[in-house]
Amino acid sequence: MTASNDSGTRENPTGQARERAGEFDASVSKAVERLKTIEGQRQRGVLYVGIDLGTSRTAVATSTGIRASVSSFVGYPRDMVARKALGKDVLFGDEALRHRLSLDLYRPLEHGVIKFSDGADGVAPEEIERNMQAARDLIQHAVSLARPTGGELIYGVIGCPAQASIRNKQCIIEAAREVLDSVVICSEPFAVAYGLDLLEDALVIDIGAGTVDLCRMKGAMPDETDQITNRFAGDHVDRELYRRLKARLPEAQFTIHQIKRLKERYAFVSEQSRPVVATFTVRGKPRRFDVTDDMREACRSIIPPMVTGVEELIGTFDPEFQEVLRHNIVLGGGGSQIAGLGDYLEQALEEYGGARVRMVEEPVFAGANGALAIAKDMPEDTWEELA
Ligand SMILES: Nc1ncnc2c1ncn2[C@@H]1O[C@H](COP(=O)(O)OP(=O)(O)O)[C@@H](O)[C@H]1O
Ligand SMILES: [Mg+2]
Structure with a gap:
């Protein structure tokens, strides 16, 4: 309809109008083709x-x-x-x-x-x-x-x-x-x-390799003020453990990749633990080293920044819901598998009136x-x- 009303162009089309009509036809047939494709694909699911x-x-x-x-x-x-x-x-x-x-x-x-x-x-x-x-x-x-x-x-x-x-x-x-x-x-x-269906009054802490991401859920889409990120995450633990071991055991040979694997196997933060023993070579010859304390301290190094983040997100939340939020903290990400992390974080938050920290069931997925x-x-x- 719009085309035929177009100021008589049908009777006496000028070159420009013809061109425009051509473009229009082309774009219509393109759109029709596209719709057909989408419909076809939709039928396939x-x-x-x-x-x-x-x-x-x-x-x-x-x-x-x-x-x-x-x-x-x-x-x-x-x-x-x-x-x-x-x-x-x-x-x-x-x-x-x-x-x-x-x-x-x-x-x-x-x-x-x-x-x-x-x-x-x-x-x-x-x-x-x-x-x-x-x-x-x-x-x-x-x-x-x-x-x-x-x-x-x-x-x-x-x-x-x-x-x-x-x-x-x-x-x-x-x-x-x-x-x-x-x-x-x-x-x-x-x-x-x-x-996890945690859309309201929950605080999610995702402990990855490069970053720890904290996100406050308030029943609506979180914005910038609800999220805090710090770089004290899994890679930081690896670097910290590597640094400590290099300083304490200068003769031992290891790479950062070995240290990461060691951490993934034995990471913990509690006071008590079974001894963590690592095998490193010394000038090519394997030797066993007790690395329990280094492991604990390296893993603990990411806690203070995490606590600061939690405090910040809770402290700036609606005061009536702060208590609920503090009791609804969830840890996810590969780093959440550090043994004892939940309990340790609860203790660290004790002075803020107590907290409840849970782990997601499938940290990887x-x-x-x-x-x-x-x-x-x-x-x-x-x-x-x-x-
Ligand atoms: N069992 C474990 N104990 C402690 N840390 C772990 C364990 N498994 C994986 N990690 C660490 O978790 C981090 C990766 O977590 P992930 O959620 O996969 O990270 P990202 O989202 O950054 O890819 C790495 O630093 C990895 O070494
Ligand atoms: Mg991640």
Whole structure:
């Protein structure tokens, strides 16, 4: 109707109007094609994917019941020889770590955000681009773990570090759009809280590798004032333990990777513990060392900043609900597996009137499960609008 009323252009079309009509027709048929595709895909179904894009571990949960995770390493063969020996152009996770001597290794979410220009002064642009490429490859790999059958629409919610900048989020969306039909980004601790149905008067502490993210749930979408992030997380424990052992046992030989594995096996914070004994080489010969105290102290080093964060979030909350909040603290993330952490944190919060701290049941998948729950709850037309 609008076209025929268009000031008589039908009778005596000028070149410009004809061109415009042509463009209009083309865009209509493009839209129709697109709708047909969407309808066709919709008939084949939608695969919902929740992704927890972590510094150290990326986890995926899908509406088809798949749970998978990979450590967030991406490696590219260094040269022709490495390429031939490995027989691949890109390696992920533990496989990448195992072959690190033949690879350029990336951990693209280091410090909780895609490592790039913001605050990375002096980093060469090619290096930044390679890191971005690693982020894209990692997201694509994560989606492949969801085993899409092809043809179906894939809608994904990606939990990313609370502190990721607008630009970081934009980069994650861009990277994800190459493999997802529609994508939403949310903060990791929010995903954890959503998945556990802790939407009101709860405080989630997600202890990752690069960051500890604290998020206060108040019955509505948390904003900046509800979230605090600090860098005293798992990697900090590793560095602290490494530093202590280097100082105390100068003759012992070990790498930061060995220290991390040692921590994952024996991490604890309580006063009492069974002795922790580590085997390190001394000039190539294995020797056993008691590292109990070093382990305890290194693990405890992340508690004071965490307590400060908790105090801050509780202290600035509505005073009538502070008590409830203090008794509804939940620990998640890989670092929450430090033995005795919940009790120790409760003790540390004793002087603020006591607290109750619980652990999530699936520390590795809590974020991905939550992201999946959000994906499933989002209205279909919102997904389509975003697509
Ligand atoms: N059993 C464990 N005890 C203590 N720390 C652990 C354990 N398992 C994993 N971690 C630590 O948890 C951190 C990773 O947690 P995760 O939630 O996967 O991190 P991110 O979200 O940053 O990827 C790492 O520092 C890792 O060493
Ligand atoms: Mg995490």
